[in-house]
Amino acid sequence: MKLEKYLLEVITGQKRSIKDKVVLVLLTGLAWVYQGIVWTRKKAYDWGIKKSTKLSVPVISVGNITVGGTGKTPVVKMLARRLEKNNYQSVIINRGYKGQLEKELGIVTDGEEILLSAQKAGDEAYMLASSLFSTPVLIGKERSKAGKLALEEFSPDFIILDDAFQHWQVKRDYDLVVVDATNPFANGYLLPRGRLREPVTSLQRANCLLLTKADQITPEKLKKIKKCLRRFNPQALIITTRHKPTYLRNIGKQEYKQLDLEGEKVLAVSGIGNPQAFEETLRNLGAQVVDKFRFIDHHTYTKDQIMEIFTIASKQNVDRIITTEKDVVSINQELVAEINRQQINLEVLGIEIEILDSKEKADQLLIQLEGLQR
Template sequence: MRLIEKVWFQGHWAKWLMVPLLLPLTLIFAVISFGRRIAFSFGLLKSFKVSVPVVVVGNIGIGGNGKTPVTLYLVEQLTAKGLKVGVVSRGYGSKAPYYPYQVSEESSAEQAGDEPLLIFQRSGIPVVIGADRVKGCQKLIELGCEIIIADDGLQHYRLKRDFELIVVDGKRLFGNGLLLPAGPLRETTNRIARADCVIVNGESQWLAQAKNLVPSIAHMQLSASKVVNVKTGISIDLAVFLAKNLIGNQKVNAFAGIGDPQRFFNTLELYGFTLNIAKGFVDHQAFSAEDLQPFPNDTPLLMTEKDAVKCATFSQDNFWYLPVDAIFTENNNDSSIATAIDKIAMLAH
């Protein structure tokens, strides 16, 4: 984890030095961010409404918090209701030959970005990337999409939206509560109350407080049932894979280039794996074979699905990834995710 992230989320002692130095930049960021939202609100900056409903899945901070599993869950549920769904994404870090760019089976992670490629490979639905999400939506409409999910599009106010879901990391929450760069937030926590539905990923004491702050809240857990070999695509039941390694008294190695790598390592240990080497990289790390040379080839190397799409071209026999799915609990007010999906589906009719 980078030092600045330790300052944001773990209260590292360096906060006493870094935060005061960064606060002037945070003030500038706050003024620009607030001014931009006001400009869109009063029409000084133009926002565009496309001809089909747009559902935004986003967060108010930086880093991973479960947006991609939520997007895949929505795709699955809305497709089951007979709707043709498309996903538009900025395609962070992508180097496509042109934009808007439609992700295809021939696309690489370098061209499409890791998360858009993952979404396409898992769902098979149309996925279009580009900084101009309005043009991306128009491309999806040309492809026959009846409803569009804007992945990580909360702050893209140029594109009007019909429904907003904000995902919150139940463990890290909002860090030190400051805006960038002194803190991890793109917008203040007041923004949460304006969302149509807030999804809390993982166990969190904030859940009880959140129910008094937001009109609709859902509780999500990430669940895995199998591991998949990166090189061959062969999947093995997680319990079978785990038993095989336990019988041999073999530890596994792991790495993750996501917003919170430790969350992935904790998940592996929760499932019963014993980690020998566990290494975290920055989010959206563009991996090369050299990055993984420290890991021995005779030991299973576990990674996230998002990292696997970037390692496919140099995968080894011992490369495995752990696909996860969003699972929503049904106690308290958590049935609101079903209500939210029904409302979204009605927008398309």
């Protein structure tokens, strides 16, 4: 965690000593190496050296070109729900990142009951399974094997590949790329010099570019981002969305509360790719964010860290501690019991994706997906 934080401070220019500049030069060299690897891997599939598996139903990829924090998982939820509303059965395939079964195949939920714990499935896959009650969720690093299992077990109308824009094992029929409007192209550099997974020109492969958190930037900046995206991909459908807060609930309980944070002193806790956007959402709800704990993406919480959070909250005299849906699945049940004995509530903020464009524009996505069935 300390190394990742240091490197992030170097690439964002927060650290500027001679040593830091040397590290930056090394990272720049490694970024060129990384770009070569990305190009070679893509060409291996283009030239037929490696083979992509074609599945018998339409495959939708939901991905991004930057590391973490775009809001990809809520977009996957929205997509599955929209398909279900129109009488289509989908199956979601997630890698199961940082889960105990990450390198294996597993069914997190069969659409009726949850079959794997968050520790085994990984935080994102478990969160999807917990909120989509009739959509099967599978995990598997090898997407082709997971896809075949999905077809055998569930006979879906669509398969949704979560985080697959840079994966080529399975042929996709539709690429939806999620772009964070508050930080669309990071600092413009590839990993590890920056946060880009591949060059921005790769956006030309997308069928749909979905801008998240568009409400957190000015209309002028949003216009510039759209113009930039159009330059890379004139044909893609562009949809603007926001992260809509939907509820608060105490951790470990299913008692939902109204979103009334006006004037409340809040300690924000998150282990996600873009903590600033989460904290801004709290401020937009009227909360006074008096302090914050930011952990690395997919962080697993320890008892000592939880106790430290409550100690600081008590010293700051906060009214609530608030975290994200993604973080809460990374807190084991023993810690949940300990948390509920504390005097300060630790609450979870529910988030859904809300499309800001007109209904006609929003319906275009479904029309395009339905066209894949013909």
